Amino acid sequence: MSNAAVSQFAIEGEFTIYRAADVKTELLDALRKTQVLEVNLAGVSELDTAGLQVLMLAKQTAQADKRELHLVAHSPAVVEIFQMLDLGAFFGDAVLIH
Amino acid sequence: MNLDAALQTFIAESRELLEDMENALLNVDLACDTGEAIAAIFRAAHTIKGSAGLFSLDHIVAFTHVVESLLDEVRDCRVVLNDEMIVLLLSCCDFLNGMIDGLAGGNFESDPDTQAEGEMLLAQLRRHMACACEEGGAAEAAAGPGALAIPAEPGVERIGDGGGEERGDNDYWHISLRFGRGVLQNGMDPIAFLRYLPKLGTIKAIATVPDALPPAEEMDAELCYLGFEIAFDSQADKEAIEGVFEFVQDDCEIRIISPRSKVSHYVDLIRALPEQAARLGDILVRCGSVTARELDAALNQQHAAEGAAGEALPPPPLGSILVEGGNVPPVVVEAALAKQKQVSEQKAQESRSIRIDSEKLDKLIDLVGELIIAGARANMIGQHIQNAELQECTSILSGLVEEVRDAALELRMVKIGATFNRFQRVVHDVARELGKDIGLMVSGEDSELDKTVVEKIGDPLMHLVRNAMDHGIESAEARVAAGKPAKGMIRLNAFHESGSIVIEVSDDGGGLRKDKIFAKAVERGLVDPERKMSDSEIYNLIFEPGFSTAEKITNLSGRGVGMDVVKRNITALRGSVDIGSREGQGTTVTVRLPLTLAIIDGFLVQVGSSVFVVPLDMIEECIEYATEPGQDYCNLRGQVLPFIRLRQLFRIEGAGTRRESIVVLKLGTLRAGLVVDTLLGEFQTVIKPLSPIFSEVKCISGSTILGSGEVALIVDVAALMRTVGGRAVAMAA
Numbered sequence: 001m002s003n004a005a006v007s008q009f010a011i012e013g014e015f016t017i018y019r020a021a022d023v024k025t026e027l028l029d030a031l032r033k034t035q036v037l038e039v040n041l042a043g044v045s046e047l048d049t050a051g052l053q054v055l056m057l058a059k060q061t062a063q064a065d066k067r068e069l070h071l072v073a074h075s076p077a078v079v080e081i082f083q084m085l086d087l088g089a090f091f092g093d094a095v096l097i098h
Numbered sequence: 099m100n101l102d103a104a105l106q107t108f109i110a111e112s113r114e115l116l117e118d119m120e121n122a123l124l125n126v127d128l129a130c131d132t133g134e135a136i137a138a139i140f141r142a143a144h145t146i147k148g149s150a151g152l153f154s155l156d157h158i159v160a161f162t163h164v165v166e167s168l169l170d171e172v173r174d175c176r177v178v179l180n181d182e183m184i185v186l187l188l189s190c191c192d193f194l195n196g197m198i199d200g201l202a203g204g205n206f207e208s209d210p211d212t213q214a215e216g217e218m219l220l221a222q223l224r225r226h227m228a229c230a231c232e233e234g235g236a237a238e239a240a241a242g243p244g245a246l247a248i249p250a251e252p253g254v255e256r257i258g259d260g261g262g263e264e265r266g267d268n269d270y271w272h273i274s275l276r277f278g279r280g281v282l283q284n285g286m287d288p289i290a291f292l293r294y295l296p297k298l299g300t301i302k303a304i305a306t307v308p309d310a311l312p313p314a315e316e317m318d319a320e321l322c323y324l325g326f327e328i329a330f331d332s333q334a335d336k337e338a339i340e341g342v343f344e345f346v347q348d349d350c351e352i353r354i355i356s357p358r359s360k361v362s363h364y365v366d367l368i369r370a371l372p373e374q375a376a377r378l379g380d381i382l383v384r385c386g387s388v389t390a391r392e393l394d395a396a397l398n399q400q401h402a403a404e405g406a407a408g409e410a411l412p413p414p415p416l417g418s419i420l421v422e423g424g425n426v427p428p429v430v431v432e433a434a435l436a437k438q439k440q441v442s443e444q445k446a447q448e449s450r451s452i453r454i455d456s457e458k459l460d461k462l463i464d465l466v467g468e469l470i471i472a473g474a475r476a477n478m479i480g481q482h483i484q485n486a487e488l489q490e491c492t493s494i495l496s497g498l499v500e501e502v503r504d505a506a507l508e509l510r511m512v513k514i515g516a517t518f519n520r521f522q523r524v525v526h527d528v529a530r531e532l533g534k535d536i537g538l539m540v541s542g543e544d545s546e547l548d549k550t551v552v553e554k555i556g557d558p559l560m561h562l563v564r565n566a567m568d569h570g571i572e573s574a575e576a577r578v579a580a581g582k583p584a585k586g587m588i589r590l591n592a593f594h595e596s597g598s599i600v601i602e603v604s605d606d607g608g609g610l611r612k613d614k615i616f617a618k619a620v621e622r623g624l625v626d627p628e629r630k631m632s633d634s635e636i637y638n639l640i641f642e643p644g645f646s647t648a649e650k651i652t653n654l655s656g657r658g659v660g661m662d663v664v665k666r667n668i669t670a671l672r673g674s675v676d677i678g679s680r681e682g683q684g685t686t687v688t689v690r691l692p693l694t695l696a697i698i699d700g701f702l703v704q705v706g707s708s709v710f711v712v713p714l715d716m717i718e719e720c721i722e723y724a725t726e727p728g729q730d731y732c733n734l735r736g737q738v739l740p741f742i743r744l745r746q747l748f749r750i751e752g753a754g755t756r757r758e759s760i761v762v763l764k765l766g767t768l769r770a771g772l773v774v775d776t777l778l779g780e781f782q783t784v785i786k787p788l789s790p791i792f793s794e795v796k797c798i799s800g801s802t803i804l805g806s807g808e809v810a811l812i813v814d815v816a817a818l819m820r821t822v823g824g825r826a827v828a829m830a831a
């Protein structure tokens with residue numbers, strides 16, 4: 001895997017049911033086009049179950065397709081949910097504790 | 099939790115949401131990000147609708163549905179939110195509040211009296227909508243509650259306590275949740291329930307089960323696919339834990355296994371769930387709900403012989419089954435077991451808050467008061483019989499009592515922020531009524547004060563704010579002409595100062611006009627036309643009964659009943675009110691209130707045979723009395739200090755002692771001395787109100803009981819200052 005195959009994707013603002021469907025389409029599109037996708041969560045101000053599901057779906061899809069999906073720069077809102085639901089192992093990314 | 103309790107939660111939540119919605123509406127023009135504010139408003143309406151549906155409150159659902167539809171269009175930028183709509187939506191908030199109040203009063207149907215108002219609001223809402231979608235909307239609203247509210251058989255497993263079988267060795271509840279596909283669309287967020295769960299106990303371990311997620315193409319981002327397995331440490335009973343999920347009960351498979359349940363229950367759970375048994379077993383072990391060993395034994399038992407009750411089967415480790423199944427490496431099971439041990443060793447450290455009846459708190463404060471009096475008596479006797487050991491004891495005791503007192507009083511302290519925030523709406527509404535453009539700025543919301551004081555200060559503050567808006571802030575034209583921004587500002591500020599809380603209500607309006615006030619006061623016969631008065635004295639005339647300078651009486655203020663009532667209310671709280679103003683620049687009303695109404699640190703002084711208490715917070719220092727005879731001021735390090743002879747003030751018989759003292763008092767910027775015979779020292783003072791007969795007595799704010807059983811009067815420093823203040827100024831003139 002060359003470094004050139006790493007793409008970036010950023011999710012901003014409220015990542016909730018109101019936007020989950022849109023983000024899902026964009027995120028999966030981005031994933032399909034690259035070998036390694038880095039999803040930047042720094043701008044996520046709120047995360048709900050619907051948003052979380054999309055992230056989990058993307059992770060599973062990536063694993064199934066032998067691609068890599070990394071979540072980076074978790075915002076406090078994301079860290080809170082990940083800690084509460086003990087999801088660190090599922091995503092397997094380094095989470096910076098704020 | 100029964101439905102009643104859930105309904106109470108709904109009522110409380112809805113009120114909060116409506117408050118949020120109201121605040122968001124009021125701030126929508128201030129917010130830099132309008133989108134966010136609108137989203138917040140939308141969410142509030144959406145959540146109320148969703149929850150109301152669960153209780154079959156069709157009238158609320160139908161109404162919020164239309165509100166939500168309009169907000170939806172606003173959110174999608176099909177309709178622009180204008181002032182008129184904000185007012186309309188605020189009225190909708192009020193209407194919803196009315197419905198919620200009705201609900202709290204046990205009224206589950208729409209109130210026929212208000213139906214007309216509701217219809218009118220709905221008609222207005224529809225008028226603002228871009229598309230003529232009301233038919234569809236109404237139909238959906240009608241269908242909505244029906245679809246949501248059918249009470250289904252709760253998907254909760256009941257577990258009886260049968261004996262005989264092997265029991266799990268753990269102290270945690272196990273909660274298994276599989277949310278229905280539709281929960282998200284019904285406005286519920288599973289995470290929100292999990293977030294609430296820690297209020298009942300501690301989540302010891304949690305596993306998120308994403309197995310139901312379909313392939314990417316088939317996954318609908320608005321459906322819920324997740325499940326959770328939770329090990330939960332709680333003293334709550336099963337009903338309480340179920341109650342947490344009351345709102346999704348119909349939409350969710352909930353299985354709760356109580357602590358120390360039979361292992362077979364876990365096995366049943368594994369069987370009942372859609373996921374693979376080995377994987378679930380792993381999850382349960384990881385949650386620490388059941389150990390690998392126990393689970394294995396139980397599984398084997400059931401495999402080996404249906405119904406053959408034998409506990410002697412050798413249990414092969416679950417780990418091997420799991421590993422054989424290729425699901426988890428051995429390390430994981432070991433780690434899970436290690437973690438389990440660690441978790442059970444960990445002591446729960448919970449920070450919980452409790453709600454208690456305020457009467458109980460009052461009772462506690464009363465008791466602490468009695469304790470202080472009894473302590474003072476013990477202290478006095480200790481001194482009297484001159485027993486060193488006893489004295490040491492009582493001194494430790496009084497130290498502790500003091501701490502208990504502070505802790506007890508602190509329980510009653512609340513932040514003033516909530517009171518301040520109510521004024522956002524008031525300012526908005528009154529500004530509209532007056533046709534002025536006025537904003538509100540709030541600071542010092544974190545200042546704390548006694549709950550009773552907070553409750554009683556609301557009305558006087560309301561009057562001051564209204565008054566400032568009505569009389570203080572000029573019309574937009576006048577402001578622009580004076581070179582000020584067209585938008586007027588009202589400021590509310592609070593801070594602590596020497597044992598009091600100070601609340602300031604200021605405006606940036608035209609200020610008070612001295613000549614006008616004075617002329618009016620003369621006209622009303624309140625002052626002698628020849629009298630020379632300081633600015634501050636003139637300003638304070640507006641607190642006199644029957645005084646109003648407004649040329650035009652509006653329905654808000656200007657009737658001349660008000661400022662005097664404000665003053666009376668504040669004085670009744672042992673507070674004081676003062677007004678400062680600069681012509682053309684604005685007016686500031688300063689309200690000064692004691693932090694608490696029950697117990698204070700006092701300083702005992704004696705005049706003749708009478709003992710008085712001076713609030714310690716107001717004392718700056720004590721000095722020796724020394725002055726020229728016949729004067730009532732002295733030189734305090736180069737400054738003039740006017741003083742009052744307590745003996746004269748209260749007309750106490752007898753001559754002063756040889757060595758009199760001056761207690762230097764400070765209130766705000768004023769300073770004055772009090773001449774007394776003897777200083778007796780500090781004393782914890784339980785304030786006992788004076789009987790109403792003595793309400794006209796000046797300069798005394800209450801009484802207290804001394805250790806000896808004698809009564810001491812508490813000096814009202816604010817009133818005293820006014821006496822001195824007048825004289826000091828008169829001297830200067």
